[in-house]
Amino acid sequence: MSSVYMPIESGLPAYFLPMLDDKDRNDLYSKAIQETISAFKVEQGRAPRVLDLGCGTGMLSVFALRHGAEHVTALDLNRNMVTLASRTLACCGFPRSSYKVVCGTIKDAKTRTRTAFHPEQPFDILVSEILGTLATSENLYEHTQAVVPHMNKFSNVQGGVYVVPRKVTVTAGLYKFDGLFSGSSEVHPIKQAFDGVLPLMDGNDVILMSSQNLSFPLHLMEPKLLGAEPTVIREDSFRVEEGKNSWVQKELCGGFKNITADSVTLTGECYLVLEWTATLSEQTVLKNTVGQYQQFDIRNSHARHAQWGFLFGRVGDPDVQLQLDSVMVKASGWDKGVPRIEVKKVAANPANPNKRARLEDE
Structure with missing residues (x-):
């Protein structure tokens, strides 16, 4: 239902x-x-x-x-x-x-x-x-x-x-947040609290939480996008076909999609963040993305985060330094409100950089 x-x-x-x-x-x-x-x-x-x-x-x-x-x-x-x-x-x-x-x-x-x-x-x-x-x-x-x-x-x-709006696009991107997760041996009190509320992955499933509900301003934590641009996992177009009285919906959420990342930087603790853009008109786009928050003054970034924020979850393990080439992402179950996000990690092969080994489970 x-x-x-x-x-x-x-x-x-x-x-x-x-x-x-x-x-x-x-x-x-x-x-x-x-x-x-x-x-x-x-x-x-x-x-x-x-x-x-x-x-x-x-x-x-x-x-x-x-x-x-x-x-x-x-x-x-x-x-x-x-x-x-x-x-x-x-x-x-x-x-x-x-x-x-x-x-x-x-x-x-x-x-x-x-x-x-x-x-x-x-x-x-x-x-x-x-x-x-x-x-x-x-x-x-x-x-x-x-x-x-x-x-x-x-x-x-x-x-x-x-x-x-004419169209709404949901994307998934991989990030590190160096302002909070610097790899320091010191116990950061915010980091300690964060570890207490955000669990590790459940098998291949990312456990999503809301940065807004946690009052956790990810955009202030020195975000770093890993690899290429975030990948599209859903796209809704608000248009009709002639003679029809319903939207023509296009969902880009079938199967696993690749998020290419730099195998040097994608190690240890990293996070999958769901972002979106709304094409309001032909020339005007509203963005709820980590990168867009960086363009705002502090007042506008706080306002945007307080009303929307982001859904995000751990992909990397803070206790495991694993080099990765990419992460495969699959979104399903949109009718449940919050989608199920599955990931498969593709590890770098140090013996043969041109050959990859997929890690189905960690």
Whole structure:
């Protein structure tokens, strides 16, 4: 059975304040919504009707109206968020006829529930920021899927619909964190605490934990990416085929994928970190990656980590200095919420550097 994330129906989630303080996120969403609305006006010759799914405080609805939407419907299951969104839009001075704030969710027309909302007119643009630590952990794909039957489809648009984001990509990368794991013989108190909460691998399975939930700022621990770029393990494209009322989903998660690493540096303790990027529009990409955090000032990096952070787990063993050429990664079980991550280590062969020996178990 699928483990679908459902937002709380009241109260203010702890991550909301740092999320609102994430200037990079806010600016990129504003830019992408402006680009999408501008493209819609040029291609369709009119102003769009927009749905803000999971509107929260109403920030994306404000962006849409400021950038020229004809009408915005702001939808959220949390009644306190709906109240905040209503006040936000009213304080911004938009005509009351230009927006509607609704407490509920969009369900299939056959499903009549207390929270079901059934639009009277189809929407032209869908905007949403249902993104979590893993991007997919708040089930952006599943929740937006219910909206597709209520969206206008356009034959002259790539993908058939206007949506922000267009695509979400999850990657896996190998890192060392030299600021914390320096190999010193001294017992570092943070390191000692870290060892107590993050277990070693269970056979070939990486035990994933959230840096956010641990309040563990990996981005401040002198991260070093080992080897090539992180490898893609899942990719969701939000597009439809002609005549269809569902997303065309593409998942790059079948079989083992290789993460090439430098056999000199990949020794002992290293970590698999799951990162993601969201292609908001053709020109705008939002990144929740270790490298991106390094580009932020300290305030923005803390805000980003407090709302999302990373899922990560040990791959190397701190007590074993094993030279590796690469790590093979396989992700499965996405319907369970947090995927199962299996790894196979490929050891360097000192007698013959051109020949590899795969280590199925450590």
